[in-house]
Amino acid sequence: VEASIPEPLREAWRKHSAAEFTSKDEFEREFVRHIETTLARSLYNCDELAAYSGTALAFRDRLIIEWNRTQQRQTFTDQKRVYYLSLEFLMGRALDNAMLNVGMKDVARDGLADLGFRIEDAISQEHDAALGNGGLGRLAACFLDSMATLNYPAWGYGLRYRYGIFKQEIVNGYQMEIPDYWLDNNPWEFPRHDITVDIQFYGHVRKYQDEDGKVCHSWEAGETVQAVAYDVPIPGYRTKTTNNLRLWSSKASSGEFDFQKFNAGDYESAVADQQTAETISAVLYPNDNLERGKELRLKQQYFWCAASLYDIVRRFKKTNRAWSEFPDQVAIQLNDTHPTLAIVELQRILIDVEGLEWDEAWRIVIGTFGYTNHTVLPEALEKWSVPLMQNLLPRHLQIIYDINLFFLQSVEKRFPNDRDMLSRVSIIEESHPKMVRMAHIAIIGSHKVNGVAELHSDLIKTTIFKDFVEIYGPDRFTNVTNGITPRRWLHQANPALSALIAEKLGGYEFLTDLTLLDKLEAFVDDKKFRQEWAHIKANNKLRLARLIKDVTGYSVNPNSLFDVQVKRIHEYKRQQLNIFGVIHRYLSLKAMTPEERKKVVPRVSIFGGKAAPGYWMAKSIIYLINSVAAVVNKDDEIGDLLKVIFIEDYNVSKAEIICPASDISEHISTAGTEASGTSNMKFVLNGGLIIGTCDGANIEITREIGEQNIFLFGNLAEDVEDLRHRHFYGGFQLDPQLKRVFETIKEGTFGDPSSFNSLISSIEEHGDYYLVSDDFNSYIATHEMVDKEFQNQEEWLAKSITSVARMGFFSMDRVTNEYADSIWNVEPLDIADEA
Ligand code: GPW
Numbered sequence: 001v002e003a004s005i006p007e008p009l010r011e012a013w014r015k016h017s018a019a020e021f022t023s024k025d026e027f028e029r030e031f032v033r034h035i036e037t038t039l040a041r042s043l044y045n046c047d048e049l050a051a052y053s054g055t056a057l058a059f060r061d062r063l064i065i066e067w068n069r070t071q072q073r074q075t076f077t078d079q080k081r082v083y084y085l086s087l088e089f090l091m092g093r094a095l096d097n098a099m100l101n102v103g104m105k106d107v108a109r110d111g112l113a114d115l116g117f118r119i120e121d122a123i124s125q126e127h128d129a130a131l132g133n134g135g136l137g138r139l140a141a142c143f144l145d146s147m148a149t150l151n152y153p154a155w156g157y158g159l160r161y162r163y164g165i166f167k168q169e170i171v172n173g174y175q176m177e178i179p180d181y182w183l184d185n186n187p188w189e190f191p192r193h194d195i196t197v198d199i200q201f202y203g204h205v206r207k208y209q210d211e212d213g214k215v216c217h218s219w220e221a222g223e224t225v226q227a228v229a230y231d232v233p234i235p236g237y238r239t240k241t242t243n244n245l246r247l248w249s250s251k252a253s254s255g256e257f258d259f260q261k262f263n264a265g266d267y268e269s270a271v272a273d274q275q276t277a278e279t280i281s282a283v284l285y286p287n288d289n290l291e292r293g294k295e296l297r298l299k300q301q302y303f304w305c306a307a308s309l310y311d312i313v314r315r316f317k318k319t320n321r322a323w324s325e326f327p328d329q330v331a332i333q334l335n336d337t338h339p340t341l342a343i344v345e346l347q348r349i350l351i352d353v354e355g356l357e358w359d360e361a362w363r364i365v366i367g368t369f370g371y372t373n374h375t376v377l378p379e380a381l382e383k384w385s386v387p388l389m390q391n392l393l394p395r396h397l398q399i400i401y402d403i404n405l406f407f408l409q410s411v412e413k414r415f416p417n418d419r420d421m422l423s424r425v426s427i428i429e430e431s432h433p434k435m436v437r438m439a440h441i442a443i444i445g446s447h448k449v450n451g452v453a454e455l456h457s458d459l460i461k462t463t464i465f466k467d468f469v470e471i472y473g474p475d476r477f478t479n480v481t482n483g484i485t486p487r488r489w490l491h492q493a494n495p496a497l498s499a500l501i502a503e504k505l506g507g508y509e510f511l512t513d514l515t516l517l518d519k520l521e522a523f524v525d526d527k528k529f530r531q532e533w534a535h536i537k538a539n540n541k542l543r544l545a546r547l548i549k550d551v552t553g554y555s556v557n558p559n560s561l562f563d564v565q566v567k568r569i570h571e572y573k574r575q576q577l578n579i580f581g582v583i584h585r586y587l588s589l590k591a592m593t594p595e596e597r598k599k600v601v602p603r604v605s606i607f608g609g610k611a612a613p614g615y616w617m618a619k620s621i622i623y624l625i626n627s628v629a630a631v632v633n634k635d636d637e638i639g640d641l642l643k644v645i646f647i648e649d650y651n652v653s654k655a656e657i658i659c660p661a662s663d664i665s666e667h668i669s670t671a672g673t674e675a676s677g678t679s680n681m682k683f684v685l686n687g688g689l690i691i692g693t694c695d696g697a698n699i700e701i702t703r704e705i706g707e708q709n710i711f712l713f714g715n716l717a718e719d720v721e722d723l724r725h726r727h728f729y730g731g732f733q734l735d736p737q738l739k740r741v742f743e744t745i746k747e748g749t750f751g752d753p754s755s756f757n758s759l760i761s762s763i764e765e766h767g768d769y770y771l772v773s774d775d776f777n778s779y780i781a782t783h784e785m786v787d788k789e790f791q792n793q794e795e796w797l798a799k800s801i802t803s804v805a806r807m808g809f810f811s812m813d814r815v816t817n818e819y820a821d822s823i824w825n826v827e828p829l830d831i832a833d834e835a
Pocket of ligand 1: 133134135136137139289375380675677678696
């Protein structure tokens with residue numbers, strides 16, 4: 001407020017206020033201006049990278065003008081805001097998305113052509129913003145897109161990692177990890193060196209009495225680190241809203257970068273302190289669905305939660321409202337348990353700093369938070385050791401103990417003498433060392449807990465959180481099935497299909513109301529439409545074939561059936577089932593006569609995905625895929641009938657090329673293990689069929705598109721426990737066809753078999769936890785159906801079109817509105833009658 005210009009002087013400001021380019025000519029002027037001044041280059045040294053930067057800077061100016069207006073509007077109307085806390089935002093590239101959202105891609109294409117560039121070449125220069133591992137991080141990115149598009153006043157909060165998810169290279173069939181340093185020349189972030197927060201760690205708690213004799217606590221820091229805000233503008237699609245993603249970067253706090261040491265000439269140790277502080281935001285942990293309890297990870301979590309809450313509270317305090325109104329102004333969504341410390345931190349701020357009573361503070365906390373669970377896998381549920389937390393966050397541990405005490409007292413009252421119940425629901429696990437169960441804090445401190453697909457939400461209520469349903473009743477638990485943004489995953493990734501749909505539907509409204517796709521069903525039998533549909537798929541397959549040639553050197557026949565599985569490599573996602581199936585196919589082909597082979601549908605099995613660097617089994621799976629590829633792809637007897645491809649460094653921008661190009665994709669997790677999956681939605685929305693288990697969102701996709709349009713197989717979630725039990729106590733029977741596959745591997749067909757020992761023995765000898773053998777037979781049989789049905793191209797096309805027409809439910813906009821209504825209680829900002 002102090003920095004505001006007095007009214008009489010504002011006229012001059014308004015006269016010169018920045019304007020947005022609106023024509024090709026103006027775009028070209030902005031582009032050249034940025035090349036010549038911002039980048040200090042000229043037409044004599046403008047390469048494609050500079051052309052990307054010039055275009056990005058021109059669009060960035062537009063976004064920032066809209067961003068400023070949005071923030072002013074949101075401050076002025078002062079409604080409730082949503083804060084989405086996520087340790088991961090897997091954004092991918094920003095330029096194409098920005099151009100499409102503001103509706104100026106054609107203008108930029110023509111302008112760039114005038115100046116000597118192809119827009120695709122400029123776009124492909126951009127480095128992916130890869131601040132995430134997989135589905136959880138990409139979901140956060142889809143949320144941001146949707147919240148802006150629907151005009152919700154919403155901010156994302158995350159960490160500005162210097163290194164995103166590692167870049168994967170395949171060397172001699174093995175995964176190698178290369179650091180992903182991505183920050184140089186990133187035009188999309190705005191450093192806010194004036195927005196900083198000092199964050200404490202370690203130290204001790206001092207107890208004292210205030211003037212009124214009330215017992216108070218003060219946390220006296222052992223160490224402080226400074227958080228600096230970096231803002232990333234998030235444009236909505238064809239809307240005035242440009243929201244903010246605020247990422248925190250760590251550095252030594254000003255007092256800490258020691259002037260004394262510096263003065264005394266002790267530069268080395270002064271710089272070492274600086275570097276220690278910077279390690280907090282240095283690197284994204286590369287684990288998907290796994291928690292390893294490392295101290296630096298806990299530091300990251302607290303650093304980010306504390307900085308974000310300080311920022312949120314500071315914004316609230318400017319409104320001069322009573323604390324009791326906090327939950328009417330602020331909704332905070334926790335993307336998994338990673339930000340659970342925010343619950344404890346808000347309670348600490350309210351009682352230790354603001355002086356509220358415990359009960360009033362706790363009501364505010366519960367009213368503010370919502371918690372989304374994304375997994376039931378035990379190894380992914382976060383637990384922190386008590387001694388670790390005691391050392392790093394002593395006051396928070398006290399508060400956690402108090403939360404637990406009051407909670408257990410209330411449980412004891414409702415369920416007297418149920419000691420087992422108390423120990424099951426306690427925040428503290430009585431192990432050695434004791435552990436803090438973060439999910440329990442998240443449930444106790446939130447007013448809503450949601451799963452991400454129906455089956456998964458049912459499972460959390462009946463298994464891992466069953467006791468909490470008894471304690472709180474069913475209302476605290478709900479389901480919001482995941483979705484995807486159709487802007488990036490249809491319009492941007494598959495412009496030709498988007499244009500064809502727009503032509504049939506009379507415009508692009510479906511991009512903001514995806515249920516309109518249902519009008520496509522009327523054209524299923526339209527010959528010409530079918531041809532155009534098929535033509536687009538064929539072109540997308542050509543585009544993928546070019547990418548495959550570029551990254552692997554292999555040429556694939558684009559008329560083959562493209563069978564794709566791209567996602568993080570994990571035993572529960574069962575890429576091993578897929579590659580064993582490929583080996584089975586290879587053996588069948590080898591056993592055929594030339595006559596029989598003529599009837600076979602040629603296939604390309606395409607894999608992609610990263611293994612966590614410490615996940616041995618996942619790395620073995622990658623090595624097996626590449627070893628099979630090396631043998632099969634050079635087998636002249638087989639030729640085009642089977643090719644195996646591993647696309648290295650799968651990421652968001654590669655997904656944009658891969659998803660539109662599949663005939664069939666694989667979503668084949670052990671039933672009950674994949675909470676939702678979201679790439680299943682991306683593939684179907686782009687006209688690919690899927691083969692999958694009855695797991696996660698596959699079940700709802702089936703319900704929407706019809707079971708005749710999906711290839712389902714395998715055991716059901718309800719049978720898994722029983723099957724696992726039988727593996728150990730009823731004797732284990734290896735599927736005979738899988739046995740033949742194992743024998744082939746053991747004979748050395750794909751190189752030294754000892755490399756695959758642990759993969760095979762986990763199934764043959766150690767209980768086959770993921771039921772690969774139990775599902776193998778039906779998996780093979782279902783793939784035979786796929787082959788057969790693919791030969792009837794007309795039927796296949798009808799399935800493809802019908803499926804797309806019925807995918808409206810999986811728009812992220814539906815998801816965002818459900819969160820807004822049932823969890824956040826926020827309204828979109830009405831900007832219709834804005835001057
Ligand atoms: F373990 N998911 C993910 F639950 O990508 F935290 N990484 C993770 O660490 C976790 C979950 C976590 C995924 C789920 O595996 C996937 O099924 C789901 O579609 C996605 O989160 C978004 O909800």
